[in-house]
Amino acid sequence: MGCVKIKLAVAIVSLMLLFPDSQGWGEDGHAIICKIAQPRLSKAAAEAVGNLLPPSAGNDLSSVCSWADHVKFIFPWSAALHFIDTPDSLCSYQYNRDCKDENGVQGRCVTGAINNYTSQLLSYGGDKTRYNLTQALQFLSHFMGDIHQPLHVGFTSDKGGNTINVHWYTRKQNLHHVWDANIIETAEERFYDSNIDGFVNAIQQNITKEWADQVQQWEACSSDKPSCPDIYATESIKAACQYAYKGVTENSVLGDDYFLSRLPEVNLRLAQGGVRLAAALNRIFS
Numbered sequence: 001m002g003c004v005k006i007k008l009a010v011a012i013v014s015l016m017l018l019f020p021d022s023q024g025w026g027e028d029g030h031a032i033i034c035k036i037a038q039p040r041l042s043k044a045a046a047e048a049v050g051n052l053l054p055p056s057a058g059n060d061l062s063s064v065c066s067w068a069d070h071v072k073f074i075f076p077w078s079a080a081l082h083f084i085d086t087p088d089s090l091c092s093y094q095y096n097r098d099c100k101d102e103n104g105v106q107g108r109c110v111t112g113a114i115n116n117y118t119s120q121l122l123s124y125g126g127d128k129t130r131y132n133l134t135q136a137l138q139f140l141s142h143f144m145g146d147i148h149q150p151l152h153v154g155f156t157s158d159k160g161g162n163t164i165n166v167h168w169y170t171r172k173q174n175l176h177h178v179w180d181a182n183i184i185e186t187a188e189e190r191f192y193d194s195n196i197d198g199f200v201n202a203i204q205q206n207i208t209k210e211w212a213d214q215v216q217q218w219e220a221c222s223s224d225k226p227s228c229p230d231i232y233a234t235e236s237i238k239a240a241c242q243y244a245y246k247g248v249t250e251n252s253v254l255g256d257d258y259f260l261s262r263l264p265e266v267n268l269r270l271a272q273g274g275v276r277l278a279a280a281l282n283r284i285f286s
């Protein structure tokens, strides 16, 4: 019995290592973005979010911001909505060219999904909507995070860095996962006593000081749209080229040099994701 249990445990752990969560900031990245967003909500938006959140969330938006990753298997149609594949080495994004799933269906990518769930949420308060707006809120909060992870708008042939094997310090990893989780986790361990709220506070301080004169521009959006995902996607593929892919080849060892020079970009993208999620919800529910 004991032996079978151990074998089963080994099998499960091996499977987890083979298929690490490879889409979306990790749990912490998504939670950080939602923790930055929630206190920035207007009264009307905070009330709508409070009404839409499931009771189990206890009015904490960050507790549902990884939900979309957990339902990828029960909603297989949603898997394509977390990212965008762009042409190799071009370092550019165009909605008409790039926003499609692997079968070529237009609009099925993270920018299309943000537009989709934004317009669903705009029906809030009307007569019985045909959408589940709790799910729409949970998807939108997640995808506004994903679109700010530079490698969620990555090259097609390496699947946004998923097929590039590297070492994160001494551990085997893939480049996509380094940007989803490892940079954030290492920052939490090294600078914030492994405390996510310490990290959130530090980012919030910079939003009010270092970045104060940029925040309005982050929130700005052409033609009164609630959010401008095409702009965020363009920024991400540029950052992917400038920071994530730069200097990395198969089996690169990424240590302090890489960590310390890329962390400021991760901090910036988490801040922008949080600010823009709040701005979008404020416009949607205004």
Ligand SMILES: *[C@@H]1O[C@H](CO)[C@@H](O)[C@H](O)[C@H]1NC(C)=O
Pocket (backbone or CB within 6 Å): 077, 081, 107, 108, 109, 112, 113, 114, 116, 117
């Ligand atoms: C839009 O949302 C609906 C409801 O969740 C979903 O069935 C559809 O696949 C979504 N499409 C996109 C492009 O997000």
Ligand SMILES: *[C@@H]1O[C@H](CO)[C@@H](O)[C@H](O)[C@H]1NC(C)=O
Pocket (backbone or CB within 6 Å): 054, 132, 133, 134, 135
């Ligand atoms: C809407 O979605 C939530 C989250 O998946 C689910 O718990 C709830 O039952 C759904 N509501 C309806 C009316 O289907």
Ligand SMILES: *[C@@H]1O[C@H](CO)[C@@H](O)[C@H](O)[C@H]1NC(C)=O
Pocket (backbone or CB within 6 Å): 199, 202, 203, 206, 210, 267, 268
């Ligand atoms: C905040 O800004 C300071 C000064 O630019 C920088 O040293 C620090 O790393 C930043 N922290 C975060 C979490 O953005």
